[in-house]
Amino acid sequence: MSFLDRDRTIAEPGYSRWLVPPAALAIHMCIGQAYAFSVFNLPMTKLIGITKAAPEDWKATTLAYVFSVAIVLLGLSAAVFGTWLERVGPRMAMFASACCFGGGFVVAALGVQTHQFWLVILGYGVIGGVGLGLGYISPVSTLIKWFPDRPGMATGMAIMGFGAGAMVGSPLAVNLMKYFATPTNLGVAQTMVAMGGIYFVIMMFGVFTVRVVPPGWKPAGWTAPTVHSKLITDAQVTAANAIKTPQFWLLWGVLFLNVSAGIGVLQTASPIIQQVMGVAPAAAAGFVGLLSIFNMLGRFFWSSTSDKIGRKPTYTIYFVLGAILYALIPTAAGAKSVPLFVIVVCVIMTMYGGGFATIPAYLRDLFGTVQVGAIHGRLLTAWSAAGVVGPLLINFMRDYQEERGVPKAQAYNTTMYILAGFLVLGFICNALVSPVDAKYNQPVKDPVPSANPATARAA
Amino acid sequence: MKARIAISWIIVGVPLIWGFSQTVIKSLALFQ
Secondary structure (H helix, E strand, C coil), X not given: CHHHCHHHHECCCCCCHXXXXXXXXXXXXXXXXXXXXXXXXXXXXXXXXXXCCCCCXXXXXXXXXXXXXHHHHHHHHHHHHHHHHHHHCHHHHHHHHHHHHHHHHHHHHHXXXXXXXXXXXXXXXXXXXXXXXXXXXXXXXXXXXXXXXXXXXXXXXXXXXXXXXXXXXXXXXXXXXXXXXXXXXXXXXXXXXXXXXXXXXXXXXXXXXXXXCCCCCCCCXXXXXXXXXXXXXXXXXXXXXXXXXXXXXXXXXXXXXXXXXXXXXXXXXXXXXXXXXXXXXXXXXXXXXXXXXXHHHHHHXXXXXXXXXXXXXXXXXXXXXXXXXXXHHHHHHHCCCHHHHHHHHHHHHHHHHHHHHXXXXXXXHHHCCCCHHHHHHHHCXXXXXXXXXXXXXXXHHHHHHHHCCCCHXXXXXXXXXXXXXXXXXXXXXXXXCCCCCHHHCCCCCCCCCCCCCCCCCCC | CHHHHHHHHHHXXXXXXXXXXXXXXXXXXXXX
């Protein structure tokens, strides 16, 4: 397995850094399929009944656990394996991710075929979830080191791929299920096996393409700025030290609150546009598709913008503009103004995606590059927490108000105001971010084993 | 190297553009 070793992935002379973003995109585009898992939900409730759900069929509420487990495992595995990734390099981590994500599909398919739910949870939720976590953080540190001049843009490009993953995964699954379906079988298991194989192959392209930066490399003609914001450090903080800093936990809060609020809008936007504004279900499905486009575009736009205006001001925009727009949703819904509602929610979605994509560069600014992948991994537990807490909170608020006979439209309004409150809290967390105390800085050896700099000059 | 970069972007770009176009087509229902 030596081709996976870090030593074997140091860029050869002439290697272009523009090969790293497609390698990262290959990984993120595949694991981003997780956001499209719901495409299996309806067919999986009819595996026995085929045309309609039989009493022994799985319930939709039960199936929701598969995605939740996967997101929890994403955060946990990213946190646990982050330092391992920094040690072994991106290729090994990407390979492990491809094996887990592709293999997870196959195990889940076995669960579908034998109708054993625990196998679906084990396959897609646990094994696939570990693949998600490893894959998500594997290219981040490498991209930041290849693009010291544009770290936001570079990581934004990869994380945009995660947003785009659902756009690829959803129609792919639908078409494959159509292809494999027979009068007695919905083709779900076969589709999962095929998707596991397809994703494994695409992820292996990333495995073979990625390279780490040779020691001493920097972009041609680029010199590190000598004067910059106090929030951009020249020091290095290890992952073990980073979690002891208040800055790490403030950013944890920033991500948690931004994601929780975003999940709230994602869960309620489609019901609002249908139930309050009277839009037809087919048009509402189109609206959901539009949201995923803006979610994806926002990842690249905002993270690239953060390279120019700074990370803290970028998050300030997310929280200030976000809170205003969330509070505007009830007005747009009340006025039955579909164009205003659509514009407001689409802009919100760009900032939801942007929040994910800008965080690696923010971490790099505060803690340096030496273990930024591992620190990012630990921060992703905020996403897991939001993935569990966000929907629970939204459902609780809906049930609480329904029990008290609050009209639906008014119940949605209250939810939006509470979510705007989340963003106000996020604004406070972001405002409190200050430079990391020098006592956490550590003289760390470069984790890249020494190579001959004379022969390791990449383009 | 330029050819290698181009091929790499095509490998990831083709599925991305396909998925993007499918989503755009689906989104058009909102405007009809």
